[in-house]
Amino acid sequence: MRDDAAGRYALAREFYQLAMGPRHQYGTAELSFMRWSLARGVLAPETADPPGSPWWRAVNERLLRDKAEARLLATEATGTASARSVELWADFIRTPDPGRWYRAHNASIVAGYLQHEDLAATELQVERFMMNVALLRVLFTHAMLVQPRLALGRLAALGPLLADPRHRAVQMFLDLGRSFPPAYPVTAPVEDTILDEHALARMLDYGVIAPRLPALYEFSAASLDQPRLTDLLDDGIPAYAWPHSDRPIWYIGNTGPHLRAIARATGVHLLWERSPSGRRGPHR
Numbered sequence: 001m002r003d004d005a006a007g008r009y010a011l012a013r014e015f016y017q018l019a020m021g022p023r024h025q026y027g028t029a030e031l032s033f034m035r036w037s038l039a040r041g042v043l044a045p046e047t048a049d050p051p052g053s054p055w056w057r058a059v060n061e062r063l064l065r066d067k068a069e070a071r072l073l074a075t076e077a078t079g080t081a082s083a084r085s086v087e088l089w090a091d092f093i094r095t096p097d098p099g100r101w102y103r104a105h106n107a108s109i110v111a112g113y114l115q116h117e118d119l120a121a122t123e124l125q126v127e128r129f130m131m132n133v134a135l136l137r138v139l140f141t142h143a144m145l146v147q148p149r150l151a152l153g154r155l156a157a158l159g160p161l162l163a164d165p166r167h168r169a170v171q172m173f174l175d176l177g178r179s180f181p182p183a184y185p186v187t188a189p190v191e192d193t194i195l196d197e198h199a200l201a202r203m204l205d206y207g208v209i210a211p212r213l214p215a216l217y218e219f220s221a222a223s224l225d226q227p228r229l230t231d232l233l234d235d236g237i238p239a240y241a242w243p244h245s246d247r248p249i250w251y252i253g254n255t256g257p258h259l260r261a262i263a264r265a266t267g268v269h270l271l272w273e274r275s276p277s278g279r280r281g282p283h284r
Contacts, residue, residue, distance in 0.1 A: 011064055012030065029171050033175065036177040036182075055116055063109060063112065066086050066089055069082060089104040110224055114229075133238075135238070135240060137209070142163070142220065152266050154265075178198050178201055181193060194253045207260075214236050238250065
């Protein structure tokens with residue numbers, strides 16, 4: 001399926017049908033994200049015109065291979081899992097529940113990120129910005145389910161209701177199609193892409209998630225047995241395939257009193273904010 005984008009999607013859907021049965025409810029958000037990826041063209045073969053993205057293809061392949069191996073081990077094959085992420089998928093197949101799904105899914109995604117940093121570095125800056133947003137969103141949604149106070153503070157009771165992967169509500173957090181351009185490669189400057197992001201998406205990213213990133217990445221690193229995950233922050237700023245000199249870009253969208261209001265509503269202060277002098281810097 002490597003050079004068959006539609007076949008990749010069929011394989012992803014088949015996993016849930018075969019491993020979970022015809023009435024399964026898992027995979028809703030994953031398949032929605034994959035449909036967005038297909039529409040953008042990032043999963044197209046590198047020989048296509050235009051070609052797909054080597055990085056997005058590699059991370060997607062890690063997820064597909066982990067699930068396929070886990071299903072074989074859980075049903076008909078003998079041997080040991082090749083990675084911790086495969087073990088977590090096998091555990092989910094044996095005892096499906098929302099928390100196990102997030103651990104397995106995010107373990108595969110994080111492993112793909114860490115494994116393919118070299119490919120990420122070849123992508124345009126705007127694409128690398130989107131990679132970081134995709135990562136922090138999926139880590140945050142996991143925390144909403146299993147550590148809702150960390151994720152939402154005084155609104156913690158909403159976390160398990162909104163983040164359950166069996167329900168369509170979770171797509172509100174994981175569907176980047178509501179936030180970013182639909183075509184690959186993105187031709188607009190990264191600054192314009194950030195400012196064009198939907199207001200609610202920007203409120204989520206900057207007002208709710210950003211102030212919690214250090215604690216969120218520490219929680220995820222421990223939960224997924226991936227201590228290197230915390231290295232993907234630079235003093236609280238997303239830094240996957242992201243040089244220190246480009247830190248100021250993350251301050252562009254963090255303006256407006258509505259962001260301070262949503263941050264206070266969930267019990268935190270903005271982590272990054274323009275100072276009264278207009279200079280960009282951490283909130284104090």
